Amino acid sequence: MVDKALGGAGLRGQEAGQTALCTVGKTGSGLTYCGYDISELADKVQFEEVAFLLSRGELPTAGELIEYKAKLKSLRGLPAALKTVLEAIPKDAHPMDVMRTGCSMLGNLEMEADFDQANDAIDRMVAIFPSIICYWYRFSHDGVRIDVETDDDSVGAHFLHLLHDKAPSQLFADVMNVSLILYAEHEFNASTFTARVCASTLSDIHSCVTGAIGSLRGPLHGGANEAAMELIERFSNADEAEQELMGMLERKEKIMGFGHAIYRESDPRNVIIKKWSERLAQEVGDDVLYPVSVRCEEVMWREKKLFCNADFFHASAYHFMGIPTKLFTPIFVMSRVTGWTAHVKEQRANNRIIRPSAGYIGPEARPVPELSER
Ligand SMILES: CC(=O)SCCNC(=O)CCNC(=O)[C@H](O)C(C)(C)COP(=O)(O)OP(=O)(O)OC[C@H]1O[C@@H](n2cnc3c(N)ncnc32)[C@H](O)[C@@H]1OP(=O)(O)O
Numbered sequence: 038m039v040d041k042a043l044g045g046a047g048l049r050g051q052e053a054g055q056t057a058l059c060t061v062g063k064t065g066s067g068l069t070y071c072g073y074d075i076s077e078l079a080d081k082v083q084f085e086e087v088a089f090l091l092s093r094g095e096l097p098t099a100g101e102l103i104e105y106k107a108k109l110k111s112l113r114g115l116p117a118a119l120k121t122v123l124e125a126i127p128k129d130a131h132p133m134d135v136m137r138t139g140c141s142m143l144g145n146l147e148m149e150a151d152f153d154q155a156n157d158a159i160d161r162m163v164a165i166f167p168s169i170i171c172y173w174y175r176f177s178h179d180g181v182r183i184d185v186e187t188d189d190d191s192v193g194a195h196f197l198h199l200l201h202d203k204a205p206s207q208l209f210a211d212v213m214n215v216s217l218i219l220y221a222e223h224e225f226n227a228s229t230f231t232a233r234v235c236a237s238t239l240s241d242i243h244s245c246v247t248g249a250i251g252s253l254r255g256p257l258h259g260g261a262n263e264a265a266m267e268l269i270e271r272f273s274n275a276d277e278a279e280q281e282l283m284g285m286l287e288r289k290e291k292i293m294g295f296g297h298a299i300y301r302e303s304d305p306r307n308v309i310i311k312k313w314s315e316r317l318a319q320e321v322g323d324d325v326l327y328p329v330s331v332r333c334e335e336v337m338w339r340e341k342k343l344f345c346n347a348d349f350f351h352a353s354a355y356h357f358m359g360i361p362t363k364l365f366t367p368i369f370v371m372s373r374v375t376g377w378t379a380h381v382k383e384q385r386a387n388n389r390i391i392r393p394s395a396g397y398i399g400p401e402a403r404p405v406p407e408l409s410e411r
């Protein structure tokens with residue numbers, strides 16, 4: 038007999054393996070990376086320190102951080118063949134498909150020939166992903182071939198610089214930094230599990246990340262930040278948002294950016310990005326999107342006890358920084374690549390091919406009828 042609680046839909050509640058990288062819904066504020074609480078990381082460190090922590094197992098020393106950031110800076114350039122591929126992708130393509138193709142093409146050009154090279158391949162992906170999406174976006178939308186080798190100090194500032202053709206303000210760079218930290222890692226979520234399944238076949242790291250990008254793309258996972266933006270921008274004030282939301286709930290529609298597979302009462306990342314969204318709203322003089330978002334949060338909790346997940350206030354925060362909605366989920370990729378690849382290495386270090394069983398619900402055994410008799 039299958040235990041329904043354990044064997045139910047979505048594998049919910051099953052321990053599908055072990056990890057030393059992250060806890061979700063267990064200790065502290067509810068999310069830790071290698072033992073460090075997310076609220077402390079978001080307050081104190083740079084995204085590059087988190088990327089180093091996930092790939093090397095410990096936070097860097099001051100010297101290691103300088104060296105690591107210099108390495109990332111040196112790896113921002115795009116190979117000519119990759120530029121050619123990006124230039125061939127149409128303007129109306131989905132940017133997550135651009136990321137998927139960009140990652141896959143990189144794997145063709147710079148194959149991870151040996152697992153010992155994993156950290157070099159990881160560093161390259163962390164450094165080059167902002168270049169990939171911005172090169173395609175600026176070429177297809179603005180008709181320019183940008184130089185992706187900026188001197189910006191961080192991954193987040195590099196991205197905003199390429200996108201807007203100017204170095205970002207300190208506030209915008211700080212928000213990008215926090216956002217990338219919040220999205221970096223989250224245990225056995227759907228995209229990370231995809232990467233681990235692929236890794237368990239002893240495949241290469243670019244294949245693992247390419248598959249993970251495909252899983253992150255969906256609106257029930259990373260794509261929710263874009264869907265949340267499409268929701269909140271429909272409303273011109275908080276009262277209208279409340280009225281519309283009540284109708285959506287009545288019609289049993291799903292409200293993107295709310296709820297979670299593991300957290301039951303709150304997502305610890307929400308309080309952090311919400312604070313930054315409020316700060317940005319003040320900075321840009323917004324008096325619609327932020328109050329609309331807050332009202333959505335109040336209504337969803339009051340009516341359904343559903344809370345904002347990491348994606349909801351990311352929508353307004355990114356919008357206030359002038360980031361086009363269709364680029365929201367690719368930013369998630371730029372960050373989560375650190376978590377995915379840490380899991381790939383962890384899987385490889387203690388591997389057994391991931392191959393669960395299926396409960397069969399099809400027809401009884403039967404003979405194949407002749408073609409003329411079907
Ligand atoms: C970074 C991230 O990936 S965070 C997640 C981003 N995704 C979203 O924001 C999409 C919207 N949210 C959802 O679809 C879900 O909450 C998920 C996919 C995140 C989690 O799914 P599950 O684990 O199946 O949710 P859960 O078991 O808690 O759902 C309980 C009930 O609440 C409902 N519910 C959950 N989230 C929502 C929502 N956002 N809007 C309306 N109803 C919801 C479910 O439909 C379910 O109702 P039912 O029992 O009548 O079918």
Ligand SMILES: O=C([O-])CC(=O)C(=O)O
Pocket residue numbers: 220222223225226227258298299346347
């Ligand atoms: O853990 C999950 O199911 C989804 C999520 O919040 C994430 O991947 O950040």
